[in-house]
Amino acid sequence: MNIIVCIKQVPNTEEIKIDTETNTLMREGVSSIINPYDLHSIEAALQIREKMGGTVIAITMGPPQAEDALRAAISMGVDDVRLISDRAFAGADTLSTSYTLCKAIEKLRYDIIFCGKQAIDGDTAQVGPEVAEFLNIPHIAYVKKIDNITTESIKVHRLLDDGYDVVESSLPVLLTVVRELNLPRLPSLKGKMTAKKAVVVKMDLNAIGAEEKDVGLKGSPTKVKDIFSIKAKTDRRMLQGNIEEQVDILVQELFSQ
Amino acid sequence: MRTVVKVERCRPPDTSEYKGVWVFVEQRDGSISSVAYELLGAGRRLANELKTHLSAVLFSSTEDEAEELINWGADKVYHCSSPIFKDFNDEPYSQLLFNLIELHKPEVVLAGATPIGRSFIPRVAARLKTGLTADCTTLEIDKGNLLQIKPAFGGNIMATILCPDHRPQIATVRPGAMKRGEYSLDRKGEIIPVSAGNLACRTRVVATIKEVSKCMVNLQEADVIVAGGRGLGDAKGFKIIEELARLLGGVVGASRAAVDEGWIPYNRQVGQTGKTVCPKVYIACGISGAAQHLVGMQSSDIIIVINKNPDATIFDVATHGIVGDVYKVVPLLIKKLKEAKVE
Numbered sequence: 001m002n003i004i005v006c007i008k009q010v011p012n013t014e015e016i017k018i019d020t021e022t023n024t025l026m027r028e029g030v031s032s033i034i035n036p037y038d039l040h041s042i043e044a045a046l047q048i049r050e051k052m053g054g055t056v057i058a059i060t061m062g063p064p065q066a067e068d069a070l071r072a073a074i075s076m077g078v079d080d081v082r083l084i085s086d087r088a089f090a091g092a093d094t095l096s097t098s099y100t101l102c103k104a105i106e107k108l109r110y111d112i113i114f115c116g117k118q119a120i121d122g123d124t125a126q127v128g129p130e131v132a133e134f135l136n137i138p139h140i141a142y143v144k145k146i147d148n149i150t151t152e153s154i155k156v157h158r159l160l161d162d163g164y165d166v167v168e169s170s171l172p173v174l175l176t177v178v179r180e181l182n183l184p185r186l187p188s189l190k191g192k193m194t195a196k197k198a199v200v201v202k203m204d205l206n207a208i209g210a211e212e213k214d215v216g217l218k219g220s221p222t223k224v225k226d227i228f229s230i231k232a233k234t235d236r237r238m239l240q241g242n243i244e245e246q247v248d249i250l251v252q253e254l255f256s257q
Numbered sequence: 258m259r260t261v262v263k264v265e266r267c268r269p270p271d272t273s274e275y276k277g278v279w280v281f282v283e284q285r286d287g288s289i290s291s292v293a294y295e296l297l298g299a300g301r302r303l304a305n306e307l308k309t310h311l312s313a314v315l316f317s318s319t320e321d322e323a324e325e326l327i328n329w330g331a332d333k334v335y336h337c338s339s340p341i342f343k344d345f346n347d348e349p350y351s352q353l354l355f356n357l358i359e360l361h362k363p364e365v366v367l368a369g370a371t372p373i374g375r376s377f378i379p380r381v382a383a384r385l386k387t388g389l390t391a392d393c394t395t396l397e398i399d400k401g402n403l404l405q406i407k408p409a410f411g412g413n414i415m416a417t418i419l420c421p422d423h424r425p426q427i428a429t430v431r432p433g434a435m436k437r438g439e440y441s442l443d444r445k446g447e448i449i450p451v452s453a454g455n456l457a458c459r460t461r462v463v464a465t466i467k468e469v470s471k472c473m474v475n476l477q478e479a480d481v482i483v484a485g486g487r488g489l490g491d492a493k494g495f496k497i498i499e500e501l502a503r504l505l506g507g508v509v510g511a512s513r514a515a516v517d518e519g520w521i522p523y524n525r526q527v528g529q530t531g532k533t534v535c536p537k538v539y540i541a542c543g544i545s546g547a548a549q550h551l552v553g554m555q556s557s558d559i560i561i562v563i564n565k566n567p568d569a570t571i572f573d574v575a576t577h578g579i580v581g582d583v584y585k586v587v588p589l590l591i592k593k594l595k596e597a598k599v600e
Contacts, residue, residue: 122409140460141347141376162468163468164468165466228417229415237576237577243585243586247586
């Protein structure tokens with residue numbers, strides 16, 4: 001079984017603060033982590049390899065320092081990695097990212113591709129399904145359990161608002177996974193040693209065989225016009241008087257509703 | 258190499274050929290999801306502003322409520338009724354919606370940011386090679402372009418996204434973020450039957466298991482929500498919250514802080530990582546107002562805030578703010594409401 005895991009290096013959003021003067025993210029001192037959902041992807045891929053044999057390759061698109069995320073994946077036990085990195089890829093939206101990943105994945109062998117449900121920085125959940133469409137393979141989103149796998153097909157539980165579906169798919173398939181799927185393993189000491197020594201293979205624009213106009217900012221139909229913090233609404237209408245009087249106004253208000 | 262696919266990216270289309278606002282209407286077991294009515298409300302407003310028509314697109318396996326969609330604001334309903342839509346599978350859904358968009362060229366397409374919408378709409382966008390914005394909470398028109406506003410970074414900030422040179426502009430919209438439009442039996446519209454044709458599908462739904470949690474449904478449909486936060490101090494604090502909610506015929510909500518503390522289950526959580534709500538009355542008790550909570554409740558009609566810290570951010574969205582101890586104000590409110598009821 002050839003398995004590809006798409007991972008993303010993200011800022012730890014729990015540490016992010018907003019500069020309310022400039023309405024920008026204060027990224028300084030914020031640590032970079034593997035997108036938490038992607039740890040569940042890696043774990044799922046490793047479990048399938050342990051059961052059925054095969055190879056797990058982790059790939060990521062990002063700046064050179066995204067190599068750290070790939071080394072962390074190696075320390076968990078993946079066999080090989082690819083760093084999809086080129087200045088031309090910068091500023092990519094979901095369509096452009098998905099296209100770039102598709103071109104890189106076309107150069108590899110795969111039966112199953114795993115993605116996390118979404119990345120915690122963009123929160124879009126779009127890249128997985130878009131990669132599947134570009135590769136012309138089926139996908140199943142929000143996978144919370146893997147029931148059964150053969151060399152030809154897979155059966156999983158797909159989380160929905162009102163319960164779940166048991167869904168079967170032919171292979172190759174792309175799956176996006178939720179946290180309920182498994183408990184990601186911690187890196188072993190041996191894994192950490194391997195990760196330290198591992199050679200990270202890079203794939204640039206030329207290596208994936210894409211054109212500059214189709215990737216990065218140039219290949220992105222969507223543009224971020226601005227970002228702002230949410231404190232835009234300032235009704236701030238305060239009741240006056242002592243507590244008793246204020247509560248009386250509330251009671252009146254609630255009764256008029 | 259296992260699969261060789263030729264993927265060609267093309268030039269952006271001439272945007273002026275694209276006209277009309279479309280809403281994808283999601284159904285499960287023949288019943289239309291409530292986000293679809295919210296999308297029709299938002300879609301109607303956008304279509305009026307763009308001086309264009311509003312169309313609903315419904316894929317189902319039954320002869321159902323296509324007429325109703327006109328009463329909710331649609332000028333046209335593209336309705337495909339086929340057994341293939343009995344279960345949700347991404348490929349037939351995305352292929353047929355793609356076919357219809359290619360044929361009729363709408364300028365805006367909206368779908369619910371539900372597990373279904375967020376799963377298959379990206380395939381449609383990828384095939385059309387156009388932009389898609391996920392989980393929008395506000396939609397506006399600016400110089401003929403759709404401004405798509407969405408939370409990012411775990412709800413810490415909002416981003417405004419544009420898709421200036423590509424059409425259609427596609428967005429999934431967060432359930433609960435938009436208001437329903439006006440229902441009217443006087444509206445005229447056209448129902449256009451669509452044939453499914455030959456739709457490929459490599460996935461198959463073997464079983465569907467329902468696990469509906471009642472209070473989750475209640476939270477988004479309630480007229481009154483009384484929510485508690487870290488300021489309650491402990492799990493027992495939710496007793497007075499519950500009492501107030503019961504008295505007002507409402508339900509209990511909570512901030513992430515209270516859920517993280519383990520005082521109340523996750524399905525009560527309001528906010529970016531919980532549920533977006535817009536009840537008639539939202540009463541926030543001991544909630545400081547983290548950005549990610551505000552995204553989830555700030556469109557409520559009346560927001561009553563009770564907090565002992567006058568600097569709490571949540572007062573910024575208050576229609577009626579009271580600075581005071583929750584344990585003094587809420588029991589007093591309960592007492593006075595009971596007295597008023599007797600009168």
